Amino acid sequence: MRVPDDEDTLSRRASRIPLIAFKQAIAVAEYLNFRHAANWLGVSQSSVSTRIKALEEDLGILLFERRHRGVRLTEAGRSFIAEVAAGIEHLDHAIMMAGAVSIGTIGRLSIGLHSSIAAGFLADLRRRYRRTYPNIELVITEGPSADTIRQVREGVLDVAFVLGALDWGDCHSRHTWTEAFVIAVSTDHRLAMAEHVRWQDLTSSLFLVRRGGAGPEVQNHIVRRIAEQGKTPNIRRFDVGRDTLMHMVADGDGITLTTNAAAHVPFPGVKFLKIADEEERARFSAVWSPHNRSSALRHLLDIAAEMSKQNQSA
Template sequence: MRWNRIKRRNVLETGYDCLNGIPLISLRYAIIVAEVLNFHHAANVLGTTQSSVSTRIKGLENALGVLLFERRHRGVRLTEIGRHFVAEVSASIAQIDHAVRTAGAAIDGMEGHLSIGLHSPITAGFLADLRRQYRASYPMIKQSVLESRSSETIALVRGGQLDLAFVVGTVNASDCHSRLLWREPIVAALPLDHPLAKREAITWLDLAGETFLVQHGGTGPQVFERVIRRISERERVPRVHRCDVARDTLMGLVAAGDGITLTTETTTHVPFPGVVFRLIADESESARFSAVWSPHNRNPALLNMLDLATQMSGAASFMETSNT
Protein backbone atom coordinates (compact mmCIF):
# COMPACT_ATOMS: atom_id res chain seq x y z
CA MET A 1 0.00 0.00 0.00
CA ARG A 2 1.36 3.45 -0.89
CA TRP A 3 2.34 5.53 2.13
CA ASN A 4 1.01 8.77 0.66
CA ARG A 5 -2.47 7.37 1.35
CA ILE A 6 -1.63 6.18 4.86
CA LYS A 7 0.07 9.30 6.11
CA ARG A 8 -3.13 11.34 5.88
CA ARG A 9 -4.70 9.32 8.67
CA ASN A 10 -4.16 11.25 11.86
CA VAL A 11 -4.79 8.16 13.93
CA LEU A 12 -1.48 6.74 12.68
CA GLU A 13 0.43 9.96 13.16
CA THR A 14 0.09 10.03 16.93
CA GLY A 15 1.99 8.00 19.45
CA TYR A 16 -0.90 7.82 21.86
CA ASP A 17 -3.49 5.61 20.14
CA CYS A 18 -3.04 1.91 20.69
CA LEU A 19 -4.47 -1.32 19.40
CA ASN A 20 -4.27 -4.17 21.91
CA GLY A 21 -1.56 -2.26 23.72
CA ILE A 22 0.51 -1.69 20.56
CA PRO A 23 1.05 1.99 19.59
CA LEU A 24 -0.39 2.59 16.14
CA ILE A 25 2.64 4.68 15.27
CA SER A 26 4.72 1.50 15.58
CA LEU A 27 2.55 -0.09 12.89
CA ARG A 28 3.20 2.92 10.73
CA TYR A 29 6.93 2.48 11.16
CA ALA A 30 6.69 -1.23 10.33
CA ILE A 31 4.85 -0.53 7.05
CA ILE A 32 7.46 2.00 5.95
CA VAL A 33 10.38 -0.25 6.86
CA ALA A 34 8.72 -3.09 4.93
CA GLU A 35 8.50 -0.82 1.87
CA VAL A 36 12.10 0.46 1.87
CA LEU A 37 13.79 -2.46 3.73
CA ASN A 38 16.23 -0.11 5.39
CA PHE A 39 16.04 1.64 8.78
CA HIS A 40 18.02 4.65 7.56
CA HIS A 41 15.80 5.17 4.49
CA ALA A 42 12.70 4.63 6.60
CA ALA A 43 13.89 7.33 9.02
CA ASN A 44 14.24 9.76 6.10
CA VAL A 45 10.70 9.00 4.93
CA LEU A 46 9.32 9.36 8.44
CA GLY A 47 11.34 12.46 9.29
CA THR A 48 12.94 10.93 12.34
CA THR A 49 16.19 9.25 13.34
CA GLN A 50 17.40 5.77 12.52
CA SER A 51 17.67 4.92 16.21
CA SER A 52 14.02 5.93 16.75
CA VAL A 53 12.93 3.63 13.94
CA SER A 54 15.04 0.78 15.30
CA THR A 55 13.62 1.29 18.80
CA ARG A 56 10.03 1.31 17.54
CA ILE A 57 10.47 -1.87 15.51
CA LYS A 58 12.21 -3.62 18.37
CA GLY A 59 9.42 -2.62 20.75
CA LEU A 60 6.81 -3.89 18.27
CA GLU A 61 8.59 -7.22 17.90
CA ASN A 62 8.85 -7.59 21.68
CA ALA A 63 5.14 -6.83 22.09
CA LEU A 64 4.24 -9.41 19.45
CA GLY A 65 6.82 -11.95 20.61
CA VAL A 66 7.99 -12.57 17.04
CA LEU A 67 10.78 -11.37 14.77
CA LEU A 68 9.41 -9.26 11.91
CA PHE A 69 12.69 -8.24 10.25
CA GLU A 70 16.04 -9.93 9.79
CA ARG A 71 18.77 -7.34 10.32
CA ARG A 72 21.45 -7.30 7.65
CA HIS A 73 24.56 -5.23 6.99
CA ARG A 74 22.92 -3.06 4.31
CA GLY A 75 19.32 -3.22 5.41
CA VAL A 76 16.65 -5.61 6.61
CA ARG A 77 14.54 -8.41 5.20
CA LEU A 78 11.05 -9.41 6.17
CA THR A 79 10.68 -12.75 7.87
CA GLU A 80 7.87 -15.02 6.78
CA ILE A 81 5.87 -13.99 9.84
CA GLY A 82 6.76 -10.36 9.19
CA ARG A 83 5.52 -10.60 5.61
CA HIS A 84 2.14 -11.91 6.72
CA PHE A 85 1.92 -9.38 9.55
CA VAL A 86 2.65 -6.34 7.34
CA ALA A 87 0.20 -7.60 4.69
CA GLU A 88 -2.57 -7.88 7.30
CA VAL A 89 -1.78 -4.48 8.79
CA SER A 90 -1.67 -2.84 5.34
CA ALA A 91 -5.05 -4.37 4.42
CA SER A 92 -6.55 -3.12 7.69
CA ILE A 93 -5.16 0.37 7.13
CA ALA A 94 -6.63 0.31 3.62
CA GLN A 95 -10.06 -0.46 5.10
CA ILE A 96 -9.68 2.36 7.62
CA ASP A 97 -8.59 4.70 4.84
CA HIS A 98 -11.63 3.72 2.74
CA ALA A 99 -13.98 4.14 5.70
CA VAL A 100 -12.63 7.62 6.46
CA ARG A 101 -12.82 8.71 2.82
CA THR A 102 -16.32 7.29 2.44
CA ALA A 103 -17.52 9.04 5.58
CA GLY A 104 -16.05 12.31 4.37
CA ALA A 105 -17.67 11.91 0.95
CA ALA A 106 -21.04 11.18 2.56
CA ILE A 107 -20.78 14.30 4.71
CA ASP A 108 -20.11 16.36 1.57
CA GLY A 109 -22.94 14.66 -0.33
CA MET A 110 -20.52 13.19 -2.88
CA GLU A 111 -21.44 9.58 -2.11
CA GLY A 112 -24.62 8.04 -0.81
CA HIS A 113 -28.25 7.62 -1.82
CA LEU A 114 -31.12 9.89 -2.81
CA SER A 115 -34.71 8.62 -3.07
CA ILE A 116 -37.13 10.64 -5.21
CA GLY A 117 -40.91 10.43 -5.54
CA LEU A 118 -42.77 11.72 -8.61
CA HIS A 119 -45.78 11.11 -10.82
CA SER A 120 -44.78 12.91 -14.01
CA PRO A 121 -42.64 11.56 -16.87
CA ILE A 122 -38.87 11.93 -16.57
CA THR A 123 -38.03 11.37 -20.22
CA ALA A 124 -37.78 15.10 -20.95
CA GLY A 125 -38.26 18.52 -19.41
CA PHE A 126 -36.95 20.15 -16.27
CA LEU A 127 -36.94 17.05 -14.09
CA ALA A 128 -35.07 14.96 -16.66
CA ASP A 129 -32.49 17.73 -17.08
CA LEU A 130 -32.17 18.10 -13.31
CA ARG A 131 -31.49 14.40 -12.75
CA ARG A 132 -29.04 14.34 -15.66
CA GLN A 133 -27.03 17.30 -14.38
CA TYR A 134 -27.14 16.00 -10.83
CA ARG A 135 -25.75 12.65 -11.97
CA ALA A 136 -22.97 14.44 -13.85
CA SER A 137 -22.06 16.49 -10.76
CA TYR A 138 -22.51 13.67 -8.23
CA PRO A 139 -21.88 10.38 -10.06
CA MET A 140 -21.42 8.42 -6.82
CA ILE A 141 -24.92 9.25 -5.55
CA LYS A 142 -27.36 6.46 -6.30
CA GLN A 143 -30.75 7.84 -7.32
CA SER A 144 -33.84 5.71 -6.81
CA VAL A 145 -37.19 6.82 -8.23
CA LEU A 146 -40.68 5.91 -7.06
CA GLU A 147 -43.66 6.84 -9.22
CA SER A 148 -46.89 7.34 -7.32
CA ARG A 149 -49.64 9.85 -6.55
CA SER A 150 -48.58 13.15 -5.04
CA SER A 151 -50.39 12.50 -1.77
CA GLU A 152 -48.60 9.17 -1.43
CA THR A 153 -45.13 10.50 -2.20
CA ILE A 154 -45.60 13.39 0.25
CA ALA A 155 -46.67 10.89 2.92
CA LEU A 156 -43.49 8.90 2.24
CA VAL A 157 -41.45 12.09 2.59
CA ARG A 158 -43.09 12.72 5.95
CA GLY A 159 -42.35 9.16 7.02
CA GLY A 160 -38.70 9.33 5.97
CA GLN A 161 -39.01 6.70 3.20
CA LEU A 162 -38.35 9.33 0.52
CA ASP A 163 -35.89 12.22 0.58
CA LEU A 164 -37.74 14.34 -1.95
CA ALA A 165 -41.02 14.49 -3.89
CA PHE A 166 -41.79 16.47 -7.03
CA VAL A 167 -45.47 17.34 -7.26
CA VAL A 168 -47.86 19.55 -9.23
CA GLY A 169 -48.83 22.81 -7.54
CA THR A 170 -47.66 24.20 -4.25
CA VAL A 171 -47.81 22.36 -0.96
CA ASN A 172 -48.97 24.05 2.22
CA ALA A 173 -48.01 21.57 4.93
CA SER A 174 -46.76 22.62 8.35
CA ASP A 175 -44.47 19.61 8.64
CA CYS A 176 -42.86 19.89 5.19
CA HIS A 177 -40.83 22.39 3.24
CA SER A 178 -41.73 23.11 -0.36
CA ARG A 179 -40.10 25.06 -3.15
CA LEU A 180 -41.70 26.08 -6.44
CA LEU A 181 -39.22 25.13 -9.16
CA TRP A 182 -40.64 25.18 -12.65
CA ARG A 183 -43.72 25.77 -14.79
CA GLU A 184 -45.05 24.05 -17.90
CA PRO A 185 -47.72 24.97 -20.46
CA ILE A 186 -51.02 23.09 -20.24
CA VAL A 187 -52.07 21.11 -23.29
CA ALA A 188 -55.11 19.08 -24.29
CA ALA A 189 -54.79 15.38 -25.11
CA LEU A 190 -57.18 14.41 -27.93
CA PRO A 191 -57.94 11.23 -29.89
CA LEU A 192 -56.02 11.12 -33.13
CA ASP A 193 -59.24 11.20 -35.18
CA HIS A 194 -60.79 14.10 -33.24
CA PRO A 195 -61.79 17.08 -35.46
CA LEU A 196 -59.70 19.43 -33.31
CA ALA A 197 -56.60 17.25 -33.77
CA LYS A 198 -56.07 18.87 -37.18
CA ARG A 199 -55.45 22.26 -35.59
CA GLU A 200 -52.09 23.43 -34.23
CA ALA A 201 -53.76 25.28 -31.35
CA ILE A 202 -57.25 25.32 -29.87
CA THR A 203 -59.22 27.43 -27.40
CA TRP A 204 -61.26 26.71 -24.30
CA LEU A 205 -64.42 27.54 -26.23
CA ASP A 206 -63.49 24.81 -28.71
CA LEU A 207 -63.34 22.38 -25.78
CA ALA A 208 -66.48 23.54 -23.99
CA GLY A 209 -68.65 20.70 -25.28
CA GLU A 210 -66.12 17.92 -24.64
CA THR A 211 -66.15 15.29 -21.91
CA PHE A 212 -63.05 15.68 -19.77
CA LEU A 213 -61.46 12.57 -18.25
CA VAL A 214 -59.91 13.46 -14.89
CA GLN A 215 -57.90 11.29 -12.54
CA HIS A 216 -58.83 11.03 -8.87
CA GLY A 217 -55.16 11.33 -7.86
CA GLY A 218 -52.01 12.79 -9.37
CA THR A 219 -52.80 15.99 -11.26
CA GLY A 220 -56.53 15.16 -11.16
CA PRO A 221 -57.62 17.72 -8.54
CA GLN A 222 -55.80 20.54 -10.35
CA VAL A 223 -57.20 19.46 -13.73
CA PHE A 224 -60.73 19.20 -12.31
CA GLU A 225 -60.59 22.69 -10.80
CA ARG A 226 -59.20 24.22 -13.99
CA VAL A 227 -61.79 22.57 -16.27
CA ILE A 228 -64.71 23.65 -14.06
CA ARG A 229 -63.41 27.21 -13.87
CA ARG A 230 -62.52 27.67 -17.53
CA ILE A 231 -65.69 26.13 -18.99
CA SER A 232 -67.91 27.97 -16.49
CA GLU A 233 -66.21 31.25 -17.45
CA ARG A 234 -67.49 30.62 -20.96
CA GLU A 235 -71.02 30.13 -19.63
CA ARG A 236 -71.13 26.47 -20.54
CA VAL A 237 -71.77 23.43 -18.35
CA PRO A 238 -68.60 21.37 -17.80
CA ARG A 239 -68.76 17.64 -18.41
CA VAL A 240 -66.26 15.75 -16.28
CA HIS A 241 -65.80 12.02 -15.82
CA ARG A 242 -63.62 11.01 -12.85
CA CYS A 243 -61.35 8.01 -13.45
CA ASP A 244 -59.38 6.06 -10.87
CA VAL A 245 -56.63 5.07 -13.32
CA ALA A 246 -52.94 5.70 -13.93
CA ARG A 247 -51.62 8.07 -16.59
CA ASP A 248 -51.04 5.44 -19.27
CA THR A 249 -54.54 4.01 -18.87
CA LEU A 250 -55.99 7.51 -18.98
CA MET A 251 -54.28 8.12 -22.31
CA GLY A 252 -55.63 4.79 -23.52
CA LEU A 253 -59.16 5.99 -22.72
CA VAL A 254 -58.49 9.18 -24.67
CA ALA A 255 -57.24 7.18 -27.65
CA ALA A 256 -60.38 5.02 -27.49
CA GLY A 257 -62.59 8.09 -27.76
CA ASP A 258 -63.97 8.08 -24.18
CA GLY A 259 -63.11 11.76 -23.81
CA ILE A 260 -60.21 14.20 -23.69
CA THR A 261 -57.94 15.27 -20.86
CA LEU A 262 -55.47 17.94 -19.85
CA THR A 263 -51.80 17.40 -19.22
CA THR A 264 -48.53 19.32 -19.26
CA GLU A 265 -45.88 19.84 -21.91
CA THR A 266 -43.52 17.18 -20.54
CA THR A 267 -46.11 14.47 -21.22
CA THR A 268 -46.05 15.33 -24.92
CA HIS A 269 -42.56 13.82 -25.15
CA VAL A 270 -43.98 10.40 -24.34
CA PRO A 271 -45.58 8.68 -27.37
CA PHE A 272 -49.12 7.46 -26.71
CA PRO A 273 -50.61 5.61 -29.70
CA GLY A 274 -53.79 7.25 -30.96
CA VAL A 275 -53.30 10.45 -28.93
CA VAL A 276 -52.27 13.94 -30.05
CA PHE A 277 -51.49 16.97 -27.92
CA ARG A 278 -52.58 20.49 -28.73
CA LEU A 279 -51.72 23.78 -27.03
CA ILE A 280 -54.65 25.72 -25.52
CA ALA A 281 -54.02 29.17 -26.96
CA ASP A 282 -56.08 31.16 -24.45
CA GLU A 283 -54.88 29.38 -21.30
CA SER A 284 -53.13 32.12 -19.35
CA GLU A 285 -51.76 30.01 -16.48
CA SER A 286 -49.09 27.34 -16.49
CA ALA A 287 -48.89 24.22 -14.39
CA ARG A 288 -46.55 24.73 -11.46
CA PHE A 289 -44.28 22.04 -10.03
CA SER A 290 -42.73 22.00 -6.56
CA ALA A 291 -40.19 20.04 -4.57
CA VAL A 292 -41.30 18.79 -1.14
CA TRP A 293 -39.00 17.54 1.61
CA SER A 294 -38.88 17.08 5.37
CA PRO A 295 -37.17 19.78 7.46
CA HIS A 296 -35.72 16.97 9.58
CA ASN A 297 -33.89 15.37 6.65
CA ARG A 298 -30.16 16.16 6.86
CA ASN A 299 -29.08 14.08 3.86
CA PRO A 300 -26.34 16.17 2.15
CA ALA A 301 -27.31 14.61 -1.19
CA LEU A 302 -30.79 16.13 -0.77
CA LEU A 303 -29.39 19.59 -0.06
CA ASN A 304 -27.16 19.40 -3.13
CA MET A 305 -30.14 18.39 -5.27
CA LEU A 306 -32.19 21.33 -3.98
CA ASP A 307 -29.34 23.76 -4.61
CA LEU A 308 -28.90 22.52 -8.16
CA ALA A 309 -32.66 22.60 -8.83
CA THR A 310 -32.86 26.20 -7.63
CA GLN A 311 -29.94 27.24 -9.81
CA MET A 312 -31.50 25.59 -12.85
CA SER A 313 -34.96 26.99 -12.33
CA GLY A 314 -33.97 30.56 -11.64
CA ALA A 315 -36.78 30.36 -9.11
CA ALA A 316 -35.26 32.41 -6.33
CA SER A 317 -37.72 35.26 -6.89
CA PHE A 318 -40.75 33.07 -6.28
CA MET A 319 -39.28 30.51 -3.93
CA GLU A 320 -41.92 29.30 -1.52
CA THR A 321 -40.64 27.73 1.67
CA SER A 322 -42.58 27.00 4.83
CA ASN A 323 -41.07 26.70 8.31
CA THR A 324 -37.65 28.04 7.27
Protein backbone atom coordinates in the same frame (compact mmCIF):
# COMPACT_ATOMS: atom_id res chain seq x y z
CA MET B 1 8.89 -10.06 25.57
CA ARG B 2 5.62 -11.04 27.13
CA VAL B 3 3.42 -13.61 25.44
CA PRO B 4 -0.37 -13.21 25.45
CA ASP B 5 -2.35 -15.93 27.15
CA ASP B 6 -4.81 -16.40 24.28
CA GLU B 7 -6.24 -14.85 21.08
CA ASP B 8 -8.75 -12.72 22.99
CA THR B 9 -5.96 -11.13 25.02
CA LEU B 10 -4.02 -10.43 21.83
CA SER B 11 -7.09 -8.91 20.18
CA ARG B 12 -7.73 -6.61 23.15
CA ARG B 13 -4.16 -5.39 23.13
CA ALA B 14 -4.19 -4.82 19.36
CA SER B 15 -7.33 -2.70 19.63
CA ARG B 16 -5.44 -0.22 21.85
CA ILE B 17 -2.49 0.18 19.47
CA PRO B 18 -2.47 3.48 17.54
CA LEU B 19 -2.91 3.28 13.77
CA ILE B 20 0.43 5.03 13.18
CA ALA B 21 2.22 2.04 14.70
CA PHE B 22 0.80 -0.27 12.05
CA LYS B 23 1.69 2.17 9.26
CA GLN B 24 5.25 2.46 10.52
CA ALA B 25 5.53 -1.32 10.73
CA ILE B 26 4.45 -1.55 7.07
CA ALA B 27 7.11 1.02 6.11
CA VAL B 28 9.83 -0.89 7.95
CA ALA B 29 8.70 -4.13 6.29
CA GLU B 30 8.96 -2.46 2.89
CA TYR B 31 12.43 -0.94 3.39
CA LEU B 32 13.79 -3.54 5.86
CA ASN B 33 15.71 -0.68 7.38
CA PHE B 34 14.68 1.64 10.22
CA ARG B 35 16.58 4.64 8.85
CA HIS B 36 15.20 4.38 5.34
CA ALA B 37 11.67 3.85 6.65
CA ALA B 38 12.04 6.87 8.96
CA ASN B 39 13.23 9.04 6.06
CA TRP B 40 10.24 8.02 3.96
CA LEU B 41 7.87 8.68 6.87
CA GLY B 42 9.52 12.03 7.63
CA VAL B 43 10.27 11.16 11.27
CA SER B 44 13.34 10.27 13.28
CA GLN B 45 14.85 6.80 13.19
CA SER B 46 14.68 6.55 16.96
CA SER B 47 10.93 7.23 17.01
CA VAL B 48 10.32 4.46 14.47
CA SER B 49 12.54 2.03 16.34
CA THR B 50 10.86 2.85 19.66
CA ARG B 51 7.35 2.50 18.24
CA ILE B 52 8.08 -0.84 16.54
CA LYS B 53 9.57 -2.18 19.76
CA ALA B 54 6.48 -1.04 21.67
CA LEU B 55 4.26 -2.65 19.03
CA GLU B 56 6.05 -5.97 19.42
CA GLU B 57 5.75 -5.69 23.19
CA ASP B 58 2.03 -4.94 23.00
CA LEU B 59 1.42 -7.84 20.64
CA GLY B 60 3.78 -10.24 22.35
CA ILE B 61 5.11 -11.10 18.90
CA LEU B 62 8.56 -10.61 17.41
CA LEU B 63 7.93 -9.00 14.01
CA PHE B 64 11.50 -8.17 12.95
CA GLU B 65 14.88 -9.75 13.47
CA ARG B 66 17.39 -6.94 13.99
CA ARG B 67 20.58 -7.21 11.99
CA HIS B 68 23.67 -5.07 11.61
CA ARG B 69 22.56 -3.53 8.29
CA GLY B 70 18.84 -3.68 8.68
CA VAL B 71 16.06 -6.00 9.71
CA ARG B 72 14.34 -9.13 8.45
CA LEU B 73 10.73 -10.11 8.88
CA THR B 74 10.04 -13.12 11.02
CA GLU B 75 7.55 -15.67 9.77
CA ALA B 76 4.96 -14.27 12.18
CA GLY B 77 5.91 -10.74 11.11
CA ARG B 78 5.44 -11.57 7.43
CA SER B 79 1.93 -12.89 8.09
CA PHE B 80 1.11 -9.93 10.34
CA ILE B 81 2.29 -7.28 7.84
CA ALA B 82 0.36 -8.89 4.97
CA GLU B 83 -2.89 -8.76 6.91
CA VAL B 84 -2.29 -5.28 8.30
CA ALA B 85 -1.38 -3.89 4.84
CA ALA B 86 -4.64 -5.25 3.41
CA GLY B 87 -6.56 -3.75 6.32
CA ILE B 88 -4.89 -0.34 5.92
CA GLU B 89 -5.67 -0.39 2.19
CA HIS B 90 -9.32 -1.15 2.92
CA LEU B 91 -9.40 1.57 5.56
CA ASP B 92 -7.89 4.13 3.19
CA HIS B 93 -10.43 3.14 0.54
CA ALA B 94 -13.26 3.44 3.07
CA ILE B 95 -12.06 6.91 4.09
CA MET B 96 -11.80 7.99 0.45
CA MET B 97 -15.27 6.66 -0.36
CA ALA B 98 -16.80 8.25 2.72
CA GLY B 99 -15.22 11.57 1.78
CA ALA B 100 -16.57 11.32 -1.78
CA VAL B 101 -20.06 10.52 -0.48
CA SER B 102 -19.81 13.38 2.01
CA ILE B 103 -19.06 15.95 -0.72
CA GLY B 104 -21.65 14.46 -3.07
CA THR B 105 -19.49 13.08 -5.90
CA ILE B 106 -20.28 9.42 -5.24
CA GLY B 107 -23.42 7.90 -3.85
CA ARG B 108 -27.12 7.51 -4.44
CA LEU B 109 -30.02 9.94 -4.73
CA SER B 110 -33.66 8.82 -4.54
CA ILE B 111 -36.16 11.06 -6.34
CA GLY B 112 -39.94 10.92 -6.27
CA LEU B 113 -41.74 12.22 -9.37
CA HIS B 114 -45.29 13.12 -10.26
CA SER B 115 -45.00 11.79 -13.81
CA SER B 116 -42.68 10.70 -16.59
CA ILE B 117 -39.23 12.23 -17.10
CA ALA B 118 -39.32 11.77 -20.87
CA ALA B 119 -39.32 15.51 -21.56
CA GLY B 120 -39.49 18.93 -19.95
CA PHE B 121 -37.75 20.43 -16.94
CA LEU B 122 -37.26 17.18 -15.06
CA ALA B 123 -35.73 15.46 -18.06
CA ASP B 124 -33.31 18.37 -18.57
CA LEU B 125 -32.49 18.43 -14.85
CA ARG B 126 -31.75 14.72 -14.80
CA ARG B 127 -29.49 14.92 -17.85
CA ARG B 128 -27.56 17.91 -16.51
CA TYR B 129 -27.12 16.32 -13.10
CA ARG B 130 -25.87 13.05 -14.57
CA ARG B 131 -23.35 14.90 -16.73
CA THR B 132 -22.06 16.85 -13.72
CA TYR B 133 -22.14 13.96 -11.21
CA PRO B 134 -21.85 10.74 -13.23
CA ASN B 135 -21.04 8.62 -10.15
CA ILE B 136 -24.27 9.44 -8.36
CA GLU B 137 -26.88 6.74 -8.90
CA LEU B 138 -30.31 8.27 -9.50
CA VAL B 139 -33.18 6.11 -8.26
CA ILE B 140 -36.51 7.28 -9.66
CA THR B 141 -39.88 6.55 -8.01
CA GLU B 142 -43.16 7.64 -9.61
CA GLY B 143 -46.32 7.96 -7.56
CA PRO B 144 -49.01 10.20 -6.07
CA SER B 145 -47.73 13.37 -4.42
CA ALA B 146 -49.03 12.28 -1.02
CA ASP B 147 -47.07 9.04 -1.23
CA THR B 148 -43.82 10.63 -2.37
CA ILE B 149 -44.06 13.32 0.33
CA ARG B 150 -44.63 10.61 2.94
CA GLN B 151 -41.54 8.79 1.71
CA VAL B 152 -39.55 12.03 1.94
CA ARG B 153 -40.63 12.37 5.58
CA GLU B 154 -39.69 8.75 6.27
CA GLY B 155 -36.27 9.17 4.67
CA VAL B 156 -36.99 6.72 1.85
CA LEU B 157 -36.75 9.48 -0.76
CA ASP B 158 -34.32 12.39 -0.76
CA VAL B 159 -36.60 14.73 -2.69
CA ALA B 160 -40.00 14.77 -4.37
CA PHE B 161 -41.06 16.95 -7.28
CA VAL B 162 -44.78 17.62 -7.07
CA LEU B 163 -47.46 19.68 -8.77
CA GLY B 164 -48.48 22.59 -6.59
CA ALA B 165 -46.83 25.06 -4.24
CA LEU B 166 -48.41 23.95 -0.99
CA ASP B 167 -47.03 24.34 2.52
CA TRP B 168 -45.82 20.89 3.50
CA GLY B 169 -45.29 21.81 7.15
CA ASP B 170 -42.35 19.78 8.42
CA CYS B 171 -40.67 19.68 5.00
CA HIS B 172 -38.75 22.29 3.07
CA SER B 173 -40.19 23.19 -0.33
CA ARG B 174 -39.09 25.40 -3.17
CA HIS B 175 -40.95 26.48 -6.30
CA THR B 176 -38.88 25.09 -9.15
CA TRP B 177 -40.60 25.56 -12.50
CA THR B 178 -43.91 26.18 -14.26
CA GLU B 179 -45.58 24.71 -17.32
CA ALA B 180 -48.63 25.68 -19.33
CA PHE B 181 -51.71 23.48 -19.03
CA VAL B 182 -52.82 21.73 -22.23
CA ILE B 183 -55.73 19.50 -23.20
CA ALA B 184 -55.05 16.09 -24.75
CA VAL B 185 -57.74 14.84 -27.14
CA SER B 186 -58.05 12.07 -29.68
CA THR B 187 -57.17 13.01 -33.26
CA ASP B 188 -60.75 11.99 -34.06
CA HIS B 189 -62.22 14.30 -31.41
CA ARG B 190 -64.59 17.09 -32.49
CA LEU B 191 -62.05 19.68 -31.25
CA ALA B 192 -58.98 18.06 -32.79
CA MET B 193 -58.87 20.46 -35.75
CA ALA B 194 -59.01 23.58 -33.55
CA GLU B 195 -55.89 25.64 -32.93
CA HIS B 196 -56.88 26.07 -29.30
CA VAL B 197 -59.81 25.52 -26.95
CA ARG B 198 -61.55 27.40 -24.16
CA TRP B 199 -62.88 25.93 -20.95
CA GLN B 200 -66.45 26.55 -22.09
CA ASP B 201 -65.75 24.19 -24.99
CA LEU B 202 -64.95 21.41 -22.53
CA THR B 203 -67.87 21.52 -20.11
CA SER B 204 -69.62 18.49 -21.64
CA SER B 205 -66.46 16.43 -22.08
CA LEU B 206 -65.53 13.33 -20.12
CA PHE B 207 -62.19 13.90 -18.38
CA LEU B 208 -59.91 10.96 -17.70
CA VAL B 209 -57.69 11.42 -14.63
CA ARG B 210 -55.05 9.24 -13.02
CA ARG B 211 -55.36 8.27 -9.38
CA GLY B 212 -51.59 8.43 -9.04
CA GLY B 213 -48.93 10.93 -10.06
CA ALA B 214 -50.30 14.46 -10.28
CA GLY B 215 -53.83 13.09 -10.80
CA PRO B 216 -55.39 14.56 -7.62
CA GLU B 217 -54.02 18.04 -8.36
CA VAL B 218 -55.15 17.81 -12.01
CA GLN B 219 -58.64 16.77 -10.91
CA ASN B 220 -58.90 19.72 -8.53
CA HIS B 221 -57.97 22.10 -11.35
CA ILE B 222 -60.56 20.60 -13.71
CA VAL B 223 -63.29 20.81 -11.05
CA ARG B 224 -62.47 24.46 -10.38
CA ARG B 225 -62.41 25.51 -14.03
CA ILE B 226 -65.59 23.67 -15.05
CA ALA B 227 -67.39 24.99 -11.95
CA GLU B 228 -66.44 28.51 -13.05
CA GLN B 229 -68.44 27.80 -16.22
CA GLY B 230 -71.47 26.96 -14.06
CA LYS B 231 -71.26 23.24 -14.86
CA THR B 232 -70.47 20.02 -13.03
CA PRO B 233 -67.44 18.21 -14.46
CA ASN B 234 -67.66 14.65 -15.70
CA ILE B 235 -64.52 12.94 -14.38
CA ARG B 236 -63.46 9.32 -14.26
CA ARG B 237 -60.39 8.25 -12.32
CA PHE B 238 -58.18 5.32 -13.29
CA ASP B 239 -55.37 3.55 -11.51
CA VAL B 240 -53.10 3.58 -14.57
CA GLY B 241 -49.82 5.07 -15.69
CA ARG B 242 -49.44 8.15 -17.82
CA ASP B 243 -48.82 6.27 -21.06
CA THR B 244 -51.87 4.06 -20.58
CA LEU B 245 -54.00 7.13 -19.93
CA MET B 246 -52.81 8.67 -23.19
CA HIS B 247 -53.66 5.50 -25.08
CA MET B 248 -57.16 5.69 -23.59
CA VAL B 249 -57.42 9.27 -24.87
CA ALA B 250 -56.23 8.12 -28.31
CA ASP B 251 -58.96 5.45 -28.32
CA GLY B 252 -61.59 8.12 -27.73
CA ASP B 253 -62.46 7.14 -24.14
CA GLY B 254 -62.28 10.80 -23.08
CA ILE B 255 -59.92 13.76 -22.83
CA THR B 256 -57.41 14.73 -20.18
CA LEU B 257 -55.68 17.78 -18.76
CA THR B 258 -51.91 17.67 -18.63
CA THR B 259 -48.97 20.04 -18.87
CA ASN B 260 -46.78 21.21 -21.71
CA ALA B 261 -44.00 18.67 -21.07
CA ALA B 262 -46.38 15.91 -22.22
CA ALA B 263 -46.81 17.64 -25.57
CA HIS B 264 -43.11 17.07 -26.31
CA VAL B 265 -43.62 13.31 -26.27
CA PRO B 266 -45.49 12.06 -29.35
CA PHE B 267 -48.45 9.78 -28.62
CA PRO B 268 -50.05 8.19 -31.70
CA GLY B 269 -53.65 9.32 -32.06
CA VAL B 270 -53.35 12.17 -29.52
CA LYS B 271 -53.34 15.90 -30.15
CA PHE B 272 -52.41 18.51 -27.54
CA LEU B 273 -54.33 21.80 -27.57
CA LYS B 274 -53.57 25.09 -25.86
CA ILE B 275 -56.25 26.53 -23.57
CA ALA B 276 -56.81 30.11 -24.69
CA ASP B 277 -58.45 31.33 -21.47
CA GLU B 278 -56.15 29.50 -19.04
CA GLU B 279 -53.92 32.16 -17.49
CA GLU B 280 -52.70 30.00 -14.63
CA ARG B 281 -49.64 27.83 -15.13
CA ALA B 282 -48.94 24.55 -13.42
CA ARG B 283 -46.45 25.19 -10.61
CA PHE B 284 -44.04 22.46 -9.63
CA SER B 285 -42.09 22.34 -6.40
CA ALA B 286 -39.21 20.37 -4.90
CA VAL B 287 -39.93 19.01 -1.41
CA TRP B 288 -37.27 17.60 0.93
CA SER B 289 -36.70 16.94 4.60
CA PRO B 290 -34.85 19.58 6.66
CA HIS B 291 -33.01 16.69 8.33
CA ASN B 292 -31.49 15.53 5.03
CA ARG B 293 -27.84 16.64 4.92
CA SER B 294 -27.01 14.89 1.65
CA SER B 295 -24.52 16.84 -0.48
CA ALA B 296 -25.83 14.99 -3.54
CA LEU B 297 -29.28 16.43 -2.81
CA ARG B 298 -27.86 19.92 -2.31
CA HIS B 299 -26.13 19.71 -5.70
CA LEU B 300 -29.40 18.65 -7.37
CA LEU B 301 -31.30 21.55 -5.78
CA ASP B 302 -28.57 23.99 -6.82
CA ILE B 303 -28.73 22.84 -10.44
CA ALA B 304 -32.55 23.03 -10.38
CA ALA B 305 -32.39 26.59 -9.00
CA GLU B 306 -29.91 27.61 -11.69
CA MET B 307 -32.10 26.13 -14.42
CA SER B 308 -35.15 27.87 -12.97
CA LYS B 309 -33.38 31.25 -13.13
CA GLN B 310 -32.29 30.61 -16.70
CA ASN B 311 -35.87 29.75 -17.70
CA GLN B 312 -37.22 32.89 -16.07
CA SER B 313 -34.70 35.12 -17.85
CA ALA B 314 -35.20 33.42 -21.23
